[in-house]
Amino acid sequence: MSGGFLTEEHQMFRAALRKMLEKEAYPFIEEWELHREVPRKFWKTLGENGFLCPMVSESYGGLGLDFGYSMILGEELERVGAGPASGIVLHSDIVVPYIEQYGTEEQKRKWLPKSVSGEYISAIAMTEPGAGSDLAGIRTTARKEGDYYILNGEKTFITNGINADYVIVVCKTDTAANPAHRGISLIVVENGTPGFKRGKKLNKIGMHSSDTGELIFEEARVPVANLLGEEGKGFYYLMDKLQQERLLVAIEVQIEAEEMFRLTRDYVKSRKAFNQAIADFQNTQFKLAEMATEIDIGRNYINNLVAKHIAGEKIVKEVSMAKWWISEMAKRVAADCLQLHGGYGYMEEYEIARRYRDIPVAAIYAGTTEIMKGIIAKEILR
Known part of the structure; x- marks a missing residue:
């Protein structure tokens, strides 16, 4: 569609x-x-x-x-x-x-x-061991010394972190700023920068082919020329770009729901139990009907938002709605699809097993479901 x-x-x-x-x-x-x-x-x-x-x-x-x-x-x-x-x-x-x-x-x-x-290959480093959704609470710092910024801190859960040739690092260039988010800046750190090293590649439940790692900055010397935009404007740049990031996540999990449904529909039509196709059981038909309805609702909403995004509209509330609802919907679809596959769904040789493992994190990264609901509420009550 x-x-x-x-x-x-x-x-x-x-x-x-x-x-x-x-x-x-x-x-x-x-x-x-x-x-x-x-x-x-x-x-x-x-x-x-x-x-x-x-x-x-x-x-x-x-x-x-x-x-x-x-x-x-x-x-x-x-x-x-x-x-x-x-x-x-x-x-x-x-x-x-x-x-x-x-x-x-x-x-x-x-x-x-x-x-x-x-x-x-690029990456963006926001999350830290002690700061995820709370960007203002990051502890990675960058102090200016002549023509260099000296970075200190750690980042974790960084997609492309191990193989990235350059990383946009979210850090504090003014630790005394009040409120704290006004001290955040974006600095590009390149591969080979003195004091910049990779931690371990993280062993995740799912999304195994996605390189995810830890980044460590110990007196890392980054040229001042690598500051992205203006000092102290990093938080505002992040907020401006999160609309597109969250829309992309919603698009991806929508596809996951569609693919899991396709796999399951084909499976229940071919798999037999008690001398009939699993698709012939009323419970199966009701589950398929429920999933198909929610998936169609998600698809129509996504298409509507993409058209508005292309037109340049500010749709922070709507994107937040899409991100949380479609992520949670895809989790429900994953559980129902695995159940309809029966024991075979738990076998790695079946594609549904991989997709079942991959889907839960969509409700966590790029802003958790709870953060999305908070944004929606603020927009409603504004």
Whole structure:
């Protein structure tokens, strides 16, 4: 199902991307899951074929396309699996937009072309061992010494953290700021920076092919030229970009629900018990009807929001609604689909097992369900 905002050109982009993924991704997803990362070769294949960072201006090697193309990239990667989608979408349509919007001309020339080509992998480091949803409570600091910032602190749960060539680090350049969020800045730390090292690659319940790691800064010396935007404006930059990030998460989990439903519908039609197809039981039919209804509601809402986002509307409340409701809906779908698969659903050889493991974290990252409800309430009572 697609919204009215998708043109023939969008559909051509989807068809070409899907054809490439059928050759370069689907046959290897289990191997990527086993090795706990997507190989750089695949990133470069995406870049070489014009699928990475579709919104980046032609001046920096991109295609200058609208968000509809980013939506398609996220959808088609998610059909392969949540692991590949999370890291690539984060790089392509969450991290890179910070560079393009807030970077200097020199910064854009330095990082954007190789991000588009797939030569560079990027990450954004917000979460810390003691600060997740509470961004104002971060403890990573950056003090200025001459032409350098000296960074100290730790970050965790960082998608692309182990393999990133550059990381946008959320840190405090003014620890005395009141309120605290006014002291937050964004500084780009590059691979090889003295004092910057990687911690362990984290062993997650699901999304195994998504590289997730710890970052450590011990007197890390970062050139002042790597400050992104202005000092003290980092929190505001983050708030501005979270609308697109959360919309992308909602799109991804919507696809997960659709894929799990497809797998289960096909399974119950072919699997027999008590001399009839499982699909013939009324309980199965009711479960399918319930899931199909919720999935259709999610799809229609997502398409509506994407059209508004492309038009430049501020839809913070609506995106927060989509992020929490569709994430929770997908969790319900995952549980029902696994149940309808019976014992086979618990076997790793069945795709539903992987997708069941992958889905719960969607209600946690990019803002928990509880944070989303708080934002919605504030918008309602404003």
